Amino acid sequence: MTAPPIRDADVSVLTLPREESPQEPRKSRPWLRWVGASIVCSGCLAGLFYWVLPELSSLPEVDTAPVRIVGSATPSSLLSASGYVVAQRQASVASKGTGRLEYLAVSVGSRVTTGDIIARVQQDDVQAVQRQVQARLDVAKAALTNAQAEQRDARLSYARAEALLPNQFISQAEFDTTATRLRRAEATVRSAAAAITAAEADVQTADVMLENTLIRAPFDGTVLKKFAEIGEVVAPMASSASSRGAVVLIADMNSLAVETEISESSFSQIAQGQSAEITLDALQGKHYPATVEQIVPTADRSKGTVLAKVRFVERDERVLPEMSAKVSFSPVARPSDSTAPRLFVPSSALVQKNGRSILYVLENGVAREVSVEELSRSGGDSDVRGTLTASSQVILAPPPSLHAGMNVRSRIPQREEPQP
Numbered sequence: 026m027t028a029p030p031i032r033d034a035d036v037s038v039l040t041l042p043r044e045e046s047p048q049e050p051r052k053s054r055p056w057l058r059w060v061g062a063s064i065v066c067s068g069c070l071a072g073l074f075y076w077v078l079p080e081l082s083s084l085p086e087v088d089t090a091p092v093r094i095v096g097s098a099t100p101s102s103l104l105s106a107s108g109y110v111v112a113q114r115q116a117s118v119a120s121k122g123t124g125r126l127e128y129l130a131v132s133v134g135s136r137v138t139t140g141d142i143i144a145r146v147q148q149d150d151v152q153a154v155q156r157q158v159q160a161r162l163d164v165a166k167a168a169l170t171n172a173q174a175e176q177r178d179a180r181l182s183y184a185r186a187e188a189l190l191p192n193q194f195i196s197q198a199e200f201d202t203t204a205t206r207l208r209r210a211e212a213t214v215r216s217a218a219a220a221i222t223a224a225e226a227d228v229q230t231a232d233v234m235l236e237n238t239l240i241r242a243p244f245d246g247t248v249l250k251k252f253a254e255i256g257e258v259v260a261p262m263a264s265s266a267s268s269r270g271a272v273v274l275i276a277d278m279n280s281l282a283v284e285t286e287i288s289e290s291s292f293s294q295i296a297q298g299q300s301a302e303i304t305l306d307a308l309q310g311k312h313y314p315a316t317v318e319q320i321v322p323t324a325d326r327s328k329g330t331v332l333a334k335v336r337f338v339e340r341d342e343r344v345l346p347e348m349s350a351k352v353s354f355s356p357v358a359r360p361s362d363s364t365a366p367r368l369f370v371p372s373s374a375l376v377q378k379n380g381r382s383i384l385y386v387l388e389n390g391v392a393r394e395v396s397v398e399e400l401s402r403s404g405g406d407s408d409v410r411g412t413l414t415a416s417s418q419v420i421l422a423p424p425p426s427l428h429a430g431m432n433v434r435s436r437i438p439q440r441e442e443p444q445p
Contacts, residue, residue, distance in 0.1 A: 086436040087427070089387050089418040093369040093406075104294045104354040106333075108285030110305075112276035112346050113334070114244065117252075119271040120146055122237035123260040126253055131273060133251055137242040144272050146259060148238040155231035162224035169217035176210035183207040240272055249346065250274035276346060281337055282318060283350045286330035295320065300355040301335050305348050314338040315352070372407045374419040375399060384411070385420040385427060387435060392420060394429035 124146030131143050186203040189195045253259055253269040260270065283303055287295055297320055303313040318336035325332070335352050337344065375382050375397070382399050385392045397411030413419075418435070420427070427433070 084390075084432055084434045085424070085427075087387070087392075087423065087433050088421040089435045090371050090374065090421055092413050092415060092417045092419060094415050095367040095369065103356070104287075104291055105351060106285040106287055106354075107349065107351050108283045108335075110281055110344060110346055110348040110350055111284045112249075112278065112280055113282050114280040115246070115249070115274065115276035115346075116243055117271035117274050118143060118240055118243065119261060120144070120237065120240050120259045121261055122146060122151075122234065123258070124148070124238060125258050126255050126269075126272070129251075129253075129255050129272070131248050131251070133248055135248045136246070137248065137275065138245050139242055141242045142239055143242055144240040144253075144259075146238045146240075148235055151231065151234045151238055155228070155235055158224065158227035158231045162221065162228055165217060165220035165224040169214065169221055172210065172213040172217040176207075176214050179203075179207040179210035242275060244275070244277060246275040246277045248273050249276050281340065281344060281346065283315070283335045283337075283352055285333055285335060285350075285352050286325070286328065287333050289324060289329050289331065292331050294356070295333060295354055302353045302355075303335065303337065304351050304353070305344065306350070307348055308343055313340055313344070317354070368409050368411065368413050369406045370397075370409055370413075370419050371421055372402055372405055373422045375407060375409075376423055382409075384409075384413075385423045385429075386413070387418045387420055387433065390432055390434060392423075392427055392429060392431045392433050 126144055127147050128145035129143070130141075131137060137143065183203045183206070186195055186200045190197070190200045251273050253272045257269050259272060295317055297317055299317040301315045301317060303315045305311065305313075315335045315337050317333060319334040321332040321334070324330065370384065374384050376384070382397050384395045384397055386395050387393075395411055395413065395417075397409040397413070400408040400410055402408070420433070
């Protein structure tokens with residue numbers, strides 16, 4: 026059996042597709058960027074030298090000298106002390122009478138004014154006494170009215186008897202009886218008047234006793250503490266555990282001051298009326314102006330300190346009693362201390378302009394005009410007064426063309442080379 030003939034076949038399908046080789050990335054050349062940046066910077070520097078340096082070289086040169094300051098107004102150290110805020114006017118308000126508390130009108134934080142009723146104790150017994158003495162007063166007034174009527178009748182009888190006695194129309198005995206009756210009536214009137222006075226005194230005593238049952242505010246202030254509640258017994262001098270002596274504690278918030286202790290070694294640095302500044306630990310960053318109100322005229326032997334009271338000049342509602350505080354005292358000006366600084370400048374720096382003395386001060390390459398007053402001159406220096414600081418550089422022998430706001434530069438003095 027013969028095999029079939031092999032026909033021509035398409036052998037292209039048997040070939041594998043060849044992948045194209047990836048193109049190699051183009052290598053970057055960073056040195057070209059550096060070269061370009063260098064060229065740009067060189068151009069900028071060339072422009073700077075071309076434009077700026079000629080202007081700097083064209084600025085007028087001047088000689089300068091510093092200001093000399095003799096003396097200092099700044100104290101060597103600032104005295105400070107710590108203490109607490111204390112109300113200088115406060116009171117524990119109590120009842121003058123003994124009784125059970127039946128009314129309480131305030132709480133902690135309440136504000137009261139002078140005479141306001143804070144609390145009241147039971148007053149039934151006092152009211153009963155008051156009604157009793159009032160009735161006695163009415164009885165005494167009625168007795169006086171009766172005695173006055175008897176006195177008028179006795180006076181009339183005495184007048185008739187006195188008219189009839191010269192003509193012997195009545196006997197001497199009858200006249201004496203009439204006179205005695207008149208004197209008895211007058212004594213009865215005086216006794217009734219005295220009884221009225223006593224009854225009025227009893228009424229006044231009862232009124233005072235009734236008023237003592239009312240607890241009033243002695244001054245304008247704020248209630249800081251409450252010691253008693255309704256139903257408790259209050260007494261002026263409480264001695265038992267079941268009774269209270271005071272009802273509330275009131276403080277005048279306008280009398281707040283810081284009480285601080287100053288060591289005896291620093292006592293000479295404070296004086297009454299001296300300015301100070303108060304800072305509170307509870308209010309960091311807030312400074313309150315104050316003044317020394319009082320220096321207690323005695324020292325604490327055990328601590329070696331003197332108590333000073335510093336009063337707030339300005340305060341707000343956030344300042345509360347018993348807060349911890351720090352006080353910084355301003356230095357005390359003393360005649361013997363040389364606290365006023367003296368300024369000395371070379372006399373050649375002074376210029377007369379419009380009838381006044383001026384100086385030119387060099388600040389950041391600009392001349393600034395400063396008005397001064399020449400106090401004295403000694404040698405080549407002048408004692409002046411003006412707004413100058415220790416860092417001020419004055420221009421010596423300023424040229425006539427110099428004016429305020431002009432750009433100038435200070436001439437750098439050349440060092441002299443040592444001779445061989």
